[in-house]
Amino acid sequence: MNIIPALLGEHAVIYALLDKIERKKQDWSPDETRLAVVMLASALESHATIEEDLLFKELEPHLGLGSGPLGVMLADHEQIEAILARLALASPEEIEPLATRLIEMTREHFDKEESVLFGLAKEHLAEELLEKLGTLWAQSRSVDIRSVDINTAKGAG
Numbered sequence: 615m616n617i618i619p620a621l622l623g624e625h626a627v628i629y630a631l632l633d634k635i636e637r638k639k640q641d642w643s644p645d646e647t648r649l650a651v652v653m654l655a656s657a658l659e660s661h662a663t664i665e666e667d668l669l670f671k672e673l674e675p676h677l678g679l680g681s682g683p684l685g686v687m688l689a690d691h692e693q694i695e696a697i698l699a700r701l702a703l704a705s706p707e708e709i710e711p712l713a714t715r716l717i718e719m720t721r722e723h724f725d726k727e728e729s730v731l732f733g734l735a736k737e738h739l740a741e742e743l744l745e746k747l748g749t750l751w752a753q754s755r756s757v758d759i760r761s762v763d764i765n766t767a768k769g770a771g
C-alpha cells in the first residue's frame with residue numbers, strides 16, 4: 615500500500631488527540647496535561663521519525679533541503695521536538711501555554727504536509743516506490759497489511 619494515505623491516517627488520529635487535549639486542558643491539573651502530552655509525544659515523535667527515515671529521505675534528491683519545502687518540514691519537526699523537550703521540564707504554570715503552542719504548531723505543520731509536501735511526493739516519487747515505503751511503514755508500525763496489499767500478498771505467496 616501507498617505510504618501517503620498511511621501518513622494521512624496517522625495525522626487523523628493525532629488530530630483527535632490534539633482536539634482532546636485542547637478541550638480538556640482547562641479542566642486538567644498541570645500533571646494531567648503533562649501526562650497527556652507525554653502520550654501525544656510518543657505518537658508525534660514516531661510519526662516524524664517515519665516521515666524522515668522513509669519519505670523525506672527519498673524526496674531529498676528531488677527537493678533539496680535549505681529553505682525549500684523539505685527544509686521547512688524538518689525545521690518544523692525540530693521545533694516540535696524542542697517544545698516537547700521544554701514540556702518535559704516545564705514548571706506547572708508553563709505547561710498549559712506550552713501545550714497550546716504545541717497543538718498550534720502541530721496543526722500548522724500537518725496542514726503544510728497535507729497541502730504541499732504530500733502532493734510533491736506524489737509528483738516526484740514513482741508509485742512503486744511509494745508502495746515500497748508503505749510496506750516499510752507497515753513493518754515499522756507492526757501493522758499486518760498482507761490481506762489488503764496485493765503486492766505483498768503476491769510476494770508472500
Ligand SMILES: [Fe+2]
Pocket residue numbers: 661662665687691723727
Ligand atoms: Fe511531519
Ligand SMILES: [Fe+2]
Pocket residue numbers: 621625661665724727
Ligand atoms: Fe506528518
